[in-house]
Amino acid sequence: MVLKLVNDREIWDSFVDASPYGLLFHKWDYLTITAQHTGYRLLPYGVYKGEELVCLAPLYFKSTHGVKMLFSPPPMQAVIPYQGLVLAKEFDALKLGKKEVVMDLVATDLSAEIDAISPHYFSLVLVPGFTDVRQFLWRGYAPKVHYTYTIDLSRSTEGIWGDFHYKLRNKIRRAEKAGMDLVRSTDISILYTSLAERFSQPDMNIPMVSKRYFEDLFRAYPDHLATYYLYDHEGTLTGAVATQEYRRFLLWMGTPRIEGISANEYLQWLLVQRARARGYQIFENIGANTPELNFFKAKFCSDLGMYMEVCQKDMVGTLAEWAYSSVINKPWLKRRVISHID
Template identity: 50%
Template sequence: MTTEIIDDRDTWDTFVDKSASGRLFHKWDFLKITEKHTGFTFLPYGIFKGNELICIFPLFRKQMHGFSVLLSPPPLQSAIPYLGFIMGRRYDTAKQSKKESMLRTVAEHFEAEIADPAPNYFAVTLVPGFIDIRQFLREGYDARVHFSYVIDLEPPLSEIWSGFSSNLRTNLRKVEKNGYRIEKSTDISTFYSAIAERFSSPEMSIPMISRAYFEDLFRAYPDELGLYYLYDRDGALTGVQATQEYKVFTLWMGAPKMSAMPGNEFLQWLLLRRAKDEGFLQMENVGANNENLNLFKSKFNPSLTLFLEVGRQDLLGRVARWAYSTVASKGPMKRKVLSYIE
């Protein structure tokens, strides 16, 4: 087997399309746009068995003042909750013994690739459901557990509805009688204003994001990225939601509550119905790691799924991670350290 940098967009995207675990985050243009707006260098690694590509491993590198990081996904303003390597169709259909053999080979080849020089801080967060990180644990990597919400869309709509909390059902009926309407839009201005306000809040330990980043992404993926607004009968905006509609219908980012009425709840209900009508089998609601959002999101009776992060850092890397998580991403320091709000 060999590890190589891939420089062909079609080869990369075809692999993502065929992989069971490939997400929109893994697509070539998404990663190149992320590179452009984060200041990290995109490294499109591929692992080959002979001429066959069996794994892709998107990484982002940054070096400054002798300190190096290697991450997947990059931090700060990328708004990518998970990324990591994905395996190809051969892995998806293999027996368990073959899967473990392939993962061991991938981990060993990649370990050799980054060994010299080793980054001060290395972290990879894998997609939900990809849980076999044993080889990385054997190599001495640390592991962290993250969570996401998923709603199964295969049952009848009436059965999904009956699983909602009684309070949610009451609120949805109330809003439905008030003439609310949903609109899919290409106008990013209102969405960005709402997201910028939320992300710049001192209480939110989440990054700031540039408007140009969103504009480039929505321009690159007009069919896979959706932007939805909910209006009341008077034309007032009451809900905002950005989605990813690729393999899984994902509620990617939304605005905080915008009115006294439960507009966000009704918007998510309408989007659930839309996703089911379009044949999606799952709807993911990103944000299960945020305690402030759990009560709201759990009203829809989702299942809890986990996704895993593996990482390793030396002393300098531990100091840098602590500084970002406890200082730079919170409070007034956010705007000083990350000047991305326009």
């Protein structure tokens, strides 16, 4: 096989559209906008078998103060929870032995390129359902396991509703009786303001990603990105979320509980129904790796999906990671050193 850069937007997006592993996070404009706002250099690799493109591997490179970093996705406060490899549409139809041959060749070529770049810190986070990382483990990469909440939308609405905790169902019924209005919008402003207020609190030590980043994404994908605002009968905002609606219905970002009347539970139930009615098979609610969110999200009795990360770091990378989390993990200082923070 041969690893080389793929700089053709049409070839890239056509491959992503055809692959069962391709998500909006992998699309060309999503990658380039992310690189622009994070200050990373995008390396859109493709792995070829002869003339046939069999895998995409978008990587982001940056060198800061002599520390070389290579990521997919770049660290952005879970704005992109996973990215990693995109295998060809034919991959899932292969027998296990042939899958292993393909993965061995992909890992061989990619590892050789990683060795040539020689990053001090490398991380590749794969999409849910792509769990066979043995070829990377055999090459010395360390594994990490992550989780995400999902709801199987192929079931009946009654079946999904019946799995909810009874207290959750009671809250949803009360909100429904109170009269709520759901508005779909491409305007991120209200949601972003609410999130920014939360991230400015003293107990939060992670600053917000730039608003301009989200605005550029929404302009690039008006059919696949949306914000949903829920208002009571007096026009007061009671809940807000952003979604990705491409191949799966992804509950992407949400506001914290709004003071007074909060209807986040009802908002999510409306979106579950909307996603099912539009033919989506999976409703995903990221956040299963954040303990303070689990109590709320688990009440929906979602299934627990798993996704894998493979990483590698040397002593310099380990020290840089410690310094980032322990020394400069303060909003005022991060804004000085990280380009994608307002």
